Amino acid sequence: MTTIKNSPRNLAVTVLERINRQGAYSNLELNQVLKRHQLTVADKHLLTTLVYGTLQHQLSLEYWLQQFTRRKLDPWVKQLLLITLYQYHYLERVPAFAATNEAIEIAKWRGNAGIRKFVTGVLHAALKSGWPDFAAVSDPIQRISLTSSLPAWLVKQLAAEYDLATVAAIGQAINEPARLSIRVNRAKASLAQAQAQLAAEGVQTQPSHVAADGLIVQSGDLLGSQAFAQGIVTVQDESAMLAVESLAQVCDLSQATLVLDACSAPGGKTGQVAAALTKPASQVVALDIHDHKVKLIQKNMARLGLATRVSARQGDARQLAFLADGSLDAAVVDAPCSGLGLLRRKPEIRYQKTFRDSQRLHEIQxxxxxxxxxxxxxxxxxxxxxxxxxxxxxxQTVAAFLAAHPNFALEKTQTARALKADRAAKTLTILPSDYGSDGFFIATLKRVE
Structure with missing residues (x-):
């Protein structure tokens, strides 16, 4: 029986409070709550929708809320109001009275009569006034910030690097549902074979328009399938598949003997490289700075049937004395970054990052x-x-590297599906608004001397 304590709306308040106060990761915090509570499928879906939806639209919702109160709110009260406002505007199938009534019950259960009365008043005022008119906001930076729920500093920075129309398109794209994409493990199956096995298990897919080895899951229990358990497919975003795909356009991995994946965990790109190796003694050195993540790489390679081709080890990618100079045929450097291309999947990071983070990460890269x-x-x-x-x-990281390393040259990054082939730039930038995949960047650097 569902009680107020373990209702999806009350649990959503708890998850959001921890994310905002403690900087918890939304996916990890949500997964922990889902494991601790016995919820129906419908309640799990509602909880997940409330958490991600409220995070995605947090600035828009806060702007609406500020019209009815400017007092400092207890964190849980604020999150309760935000998830209710989210339901009013974004969840058409949820009756407003149902969202309102449960919010009032939660306020009463968590707080006191005064808080219950305050919450009731704010919600009734919101229902009466309706969704704010963001078009009336004259400043284009602020307008995009509010409509897309992107911090103003980020909108301003992106506008300087691209243009306002592109930023608006990015803002719309990152608040749309993320696709579940998987990569076919070519060491075990072809695209057609993987699709056929998945279909036999009730998992319907369609080929990716972005990555040659990618499939988009349309329906079915992927993680419960034998195709996943046996390592025929693995979960990976379409854009992320392009790093190794582009490497294979300029480097014959079947003839490679030693390849480094410098920042490997969880091992998606490591597995992609390992699947392409054919020489008996060829290896991918999969490096990660955290020991527990090395164990995750090893676990994933075992599932993919690629453990013998991968040497996973703990270490800092800035310290590679264990490798001989001139020993690598290739290296994948999927560097630590701000992750701002992942806002569709990790909406909270938009509120946690600053431009200073990018400057610091530039130096690490x-x-x-x-x-x-x-x-x-x-x-x-x-x-x-x-x-x-x-x-x-x-x-800018690539330019600084090339300035300090004249023995490397920038080659034009190419993909199997010739994405953005007519662009002038040699590097490849995939925006979240381009193909509905994650935002991603790839540069191809060749040692010429």
Missing amino acids: LAILAAVAPKIKKGGIITYSTCTILKEEND
């Missing part, structure tokens, strides 16, 4: 590239990638 560079043999490739869309961590 350069240090990793500088450590990897001497390990690459002449003619070898570094594929540098990030899951952010800020140029400080992307093109």
Whole structure:
């Protein structure tokens, strides 16, 4: 029986409070709550929708809330009001009276008569006034910030790097539901074979328009399928698949003997490289700074049937003394970054990051590239990638690296589906608004001397 304590709305308040006060990751916090509470499928879905939806639209909802109260609210009261306002505007199938009544019951259960009365008054006022008219906001930066729920500093920075129309399109795209994409493990099956097995297990898919080895899951229990358990497919965003796909356009991985994945966990790109290796003694060195993540890489490689081709080890990618100079055919440097291309999947990070974070990460990225560079043999490739869309961590990092390493040249990044083939830039930037996949950046660096 569902009580107020374990109702999806009350649990959503708890999750959101922890994310906002403690900086918890939405996916991890939500998963923990789902494991601790016995919820119906419908209640799990509502809880998940409330958490991600409120985070995605937090600034828009706060703007609406501020019209009815400017007093400092207890964190749980604020989150209760925000999830209720979210339901009013975004969940058409949820009757307003149902959302209102449960919010009042939660306020009464968590607080006291005064708080219950306050919550009741705010919600009735919101229902009476309706959704605010953001078009009336004259400043375009503030308007996009409010409609997209992106911090003003980020809108301003993106507008300087792209243009306002592009930023508005990004803002719309990041608040749409994320697709579940999977990569076919070519060491075990072809795309058609994987699709057929998944279909036989009730998992319907369609080929990705972004990545050659990608499938989009349309319905079915992917994680409960034998195709997943047996390592025929693995979960990976379409954009993330492009790093190794682009590497394979300029480096024959079937002839490679040693490849480094410098920042490997959880091992998606490591597995992608390992599946392409064919020489008996060929290896991918999969490096991660955290020991528990090395164990995760090993677990994932075992499921994919690629453990013998991968040497996973704990270590800092800025310290590679264990590798001989000129020993690598190629390296994938999927560098630590601000992750601002992942806002569709991790909405809370937009409120946690600052431009200073990008500047700090730029220095770390350069240090990793500088450590990897001497390990690459002449003619070898570094594929540098990030899951952010800020140029400080992307093109500017690449430019600074090339200025300090004249023995490397920037090659045009190419993909199997010739994405943005007519662009002028040699690097490849995928925006969240381009294909409905994550925002991503790839540069192809070749050692020429």
